[in-house]
Amino acid sequence: KQWYQRRVAITAGGKKRFEGVDIRIRCRGGGTVARIYAIRQALSKSLVAYYQKFIDETSKKEIKDILLNYDKNLLVADPRRCEPKKFGGPGARAKYQKSYR
Numbered sequence: 001k002q003w004y005q006r007r008v009a010i011t012a013g014g015k016k017r018f019e020g021v022d023i024r025i026r027c028r029g030g031g032t033v034a035r036i037y038a039i040r041q042a043l044s045k046s047l048v049a050y051y052q053k054f055i056d057e058t059s060k061k062e063i064k065d066i067l068l069n070y071d072k073n074l075l076v077a078d079p080r081r082c083e084p085k086k087f088g089g090p091g092a093r094a095k096y097q098k099s100y101r
Contacts, residue, residue: 017063021050037073044074 025042027035044067051060067074083092090096 017047017051021047037078040074041077048075 023043023046025039027038027042030038048060048064048067051063064075085092088095
């Protein structure tokens with residue numbers, strides 16, 4: 001499944017669109033699944049940026065629509081992060097149990 005997730009951007013966008021493009025992606029930090037999602041997003045964003053800069057705007061819009069229809073996370077980052085721990089409890093939201101006696 002992980003190999004499939006890496007190739008999703010290529011298969012969704014179409015292999016012929018990647019023919020003249022040479023892409024190198026470096027990924028640091030995070031786990032294996034997070035890296036795969038980062039690579040997917042980097043591939044998709046770079047393809048859209050390439051088409052905007054070197055090829056016409058209509059084909060860029062077409063690719064962007066294809067990728068967004070396939071999976072929104074290919075172009076839009078997921079902003080959810082781990083909430084930091086606060087005082088008065090074992091976690092971010094949980095509080096220590098209170099006893100009255």
